[in-house]
Amino acid sequence: xxxxxxxxxxxxxxxxKRFGRGDxxxxxxxxxxxxxxxxxxxxxxxxxxxxxxxLFNIIGGLLGDYEGSVMIGDERISAPHPAVGMVFxxxxxxxxxxxxxxxxxxxxxxxxxxxxxMDRAHHFIDMVGLASFEKNFPSQLxxxxxxxxxxxxTLVSQPKILLMDEPFAALDEQTRLLLGDKITQIQQELNxxxxxxxHNLTEAVQLSDRIVVMTYRPGKVxxxxxxxxxxxxxxxxxxxxxxxxxxxxxxxDLREEASRxxxxxxxxxxxxxxxx
Amino acid sequence: xxxxLVRKSSSSPSLLFRYGPEITGLASLVVAALxxxxxxxxxxxxxxxxxxxxxxxxxFERVVTEEDILGRSGATAFEMIVAAVAAVLVGVPxxxxxxxxxxxxxxxxxxxxxxxxxxxxxxxxxxxxLFGRSPKTIIVMAFFHGLAPIILKxxxxxxxxxxxxxxxxxxxNMTSSQMFWKILFPSALPVIFTGIRLSWTFVLITVVGVxxxxxxxxxxxxxxxxxxxxxxxxxxxxxxxxxLVSVFFFILLERVELWLRPAR
Ligand SMILES: Nc1ncnc2c1ncn2[C@@H]1O[C@H](COP(=O)(O)OP(=O)(O)OP(=O)(O)O)[C@@H](O)[C@H]1O
Ligand SMILES: [Mg+2]
Numbered sequence: 001x002x003x004x005x006x007x008x009x010x011x012x013x014x015x016x017k018r019f020g021r022g023d024x025x026x027x028x029x030x031x032x033x034x035x036x037x038x039x040x041x042x043x044x045x046x047x048x049x050x051x052x053x054x055l056f057n058i059i060g061g062l063l064g065d066y067e068g069s070v071m072i073g074d075e076r077i078s079a080p081h082p083a084v085g086m087v088f089x090x091x092x093x094x095x096x097x098x099x100x101x102x103x104x105x106x107x108x109x110x111x112x113x114x115x116x117x118m119d120r121a122h123h124f125i126d127m128v129g130l131a132s133f134e135k136n137f138p139s140q141l142x143x144x145x146x147x148x149x150x151x152x153x154t155l156v157s158q159p160k161i162l163l164m165d166e167p168f169a170a171l172d173e174q175t176r177l178l179l180g181d182k183i184t185q186i187q188q189e190l191n192x193x194x195x196x197x198x199h200n201l202t203e204a205v206q207l208s209d210r211i212v213v214m215t216y217r218p219g220k221v222x223x224x225x226x227x228x229x230x231x232x233x234x235x236x237x238x239x240x241x242x243x244x245x246x247x248x249x250x251x252x253d254l255r256e257e258a259s260r261x262x263x264x265x266x267x268x269x270x271x272x273x274x275x276x
Numbered sequence: 277x278x279x280x281l282v283r284k285s286s287s288s289p290s291l292l293f294r295y296g297p298e299i300t301g302l303a304s305l306v307v308a309a310l311x312x313x314x315x316x317x318x319x320x321x322x323x324x325x326x327x328x329x330x331x332x333x334x335x336f337e338r339v340v341t342e343e344d345i346l347g348r349s350g351a352t353a354f355e356m357i358v359a360a361v362a363a364v365l366v367g368v369p370x371x372x373x374x375x376x377x378x379x380x381x382x383x384x385x386x387x388x389x390x391x392x393x394x395x396x397x398x399x400x401x402x403x404x405x406l407f408g409r410s411p412k413t414i415i416v417m418a419f420f421h422g423l424a425p426i427i428l429k430x431x432x433x434x435x436x437x438x439x440x441x442x443x444x445x446x447x448x449n450m451t452s453s454q455m456f457w458k459i460l461f462p463s464a465l466p467v468i469f470t471g472i473r474l475s476w477t478f479v480l481i482t483v484v485g486v487x488x489x490x491x492x493x494x495x496x497x498x499x500x501x502x503x504x505x506x507x508x509x510x511x512x513x514x515x516x517x518x519x520l521v522s523v524f525f526f527i528l529l530e531r532v533e534l535w536l537r538p539a540r
Binding site: 092094096 | 446448458462463
């Protein structure tokens with residue numbers, strides 16, 4: 001196919017997901033196909049409401065009832081796959097656990113001895129820049145800090161395949177760039193296969209090998225863009241001409257979809273206005 | 277430097293600040309007592325309806341020495357503890373089971389709701405027949421009265437667990453028992469404690485109320501006897517001990533809660 005790398009770690013083939021029934025059917029994901037190679041970093045970008053989280057849940061095995069297939073190895077995904085780690089879009093820390101116990105949670109489930117799991121949790125907490133907050137509870141952290149706790153909690157078990165749904169949405173631009181560097185570094189070290197869902201253009205270009213651009217409702221693949229920026233790559237890349245070129249190119253595709261999305265929600269709002 | 281300076285200079289107002297609510301509460305109690313004292317002495321309030329607070333304070337000694345108030349407080353506290361703890365031990369598992377089975381849950385929820393609203397105290401003749409005129413009757417009645425809020429709040433708390441937290445558990449391939457103990461239950465705990473607090477209030481009321489009604493055992497019976505003797509200051513002094521026992525109870529509960537969930 002288009003990609004001549006080693007065998008794909010994940011193949012998304014003609015996936016369709018509809019919600020509701022009768023007249024109320026919403027097609028959230030419409031015949032989406034792409035694959036992700038071993039160790040590759042792929043982003044899925046698209047406007048709000050185009051079905052990104054739905055796709056994320058299908059690939060993560062949380063939404064077993066769908067058409068088409070998502071293959072990891074030679075297994076069709078209909079339940080969570082043990083090699084997959086997920087970072088969710090919504091705030092997902094456990095409010096009853098402090099930072100270090102949140103991050104060590106997956107290791108606790110695996111039965112890793114206490115001192116080792118604290119060491120490993122500590123390493124990832126340090127990486128996301130929360131070393132001095134280990135004993136704090138989520139209610140004592142900001143939204144962005146909590147999101148970093150969830151990222152560390154997923155990274156700690158070093159999943160072979162990493163799925164992230166807008167993990168940086170609650171972060172400011174600077175933290176986002178720096179954390180992006182850390183993620184890239186781990187991803188390269190572990191040769192992790194990564195799928196990032198995002199609506200942030202610079203983030204997608206900064207991190208990805210390829211970007212899947214989605215259309216606004218129904219969510220189809222509009223285009224797949226190869227990002228040929230050198231690796232190892234750091235956030236410095238955002239200053240380069242090539243970077244600007246990619247951003248402009250993808251924005252061109254995205255603008256059309258985004259304005260369709262906006263028009264849609266505006267007309268919905270005015271319809272509501274007319275009724276009320 | 278600046279930090280220590282600030283701390284030093286503000287040490288006395290910060291004490292007032294820290295204990296502000298307690299001090300204000302006590303002060304308003306004292307003011308209310310003085311007000312009643314005045315109103316009774318002036319004759320606005322009949323002293324056979326509300327005795328002057330000074331008489332109540334004087335009655336304490338008599339009540340403690342002549343009426344075995346410590347023993348009675350102990351008896352009442354014992355009945356409360358047994359009923360309250362039993363309500364938790366039965367209510368939480370029943371709530372968890374009902375949460376798991378949608379059919380049973382829909383079948384039972386209305387009945388449990390009715391149990392919560394029922395004036396169980398008025399059914400005391402039935403319980404007297406079943407368990408005799410003994411502390412057993414009091415404990416069983418209080419237990420039933422305290423059961424419903426715990427069951428209902430346990431169901432509510434478990435079903436209120438955020439979807440994304442359950443998804444975190446699923447993505448980590450947790451077993452259903454891990455899911456319950458490590459996600460659902462801790463997430464529901466604050467709501468369950470609301471249920472326990474409600475339940476314990478019901479238990480306190482039922483224990484003292486039934487003691488009073490069937491004239492048996494602890495503080496409730498004492499209140500009954502003193503009231504029948506028209507010993508109003510003594511009655512109020514005994515009521516004060518009921519409050520004391522309840523305060524002890526809720527402090528205990530608060531300790532347990534703090535120990536179970538340090539995050540606030
Ligand atoms: N459980 C559901 N039941 C019915 N409709 C749903 C459900 N989940 C999602 N949808 C619909 O599917 C569409 C896609 O939703 P989805 O959450 O996947 O969008 P998204 O691309 O992740 O948006 P955002 O960027 O805002 O997170 C939306 O129109 C939404 O209303
Ligand atoms: Mg989403």
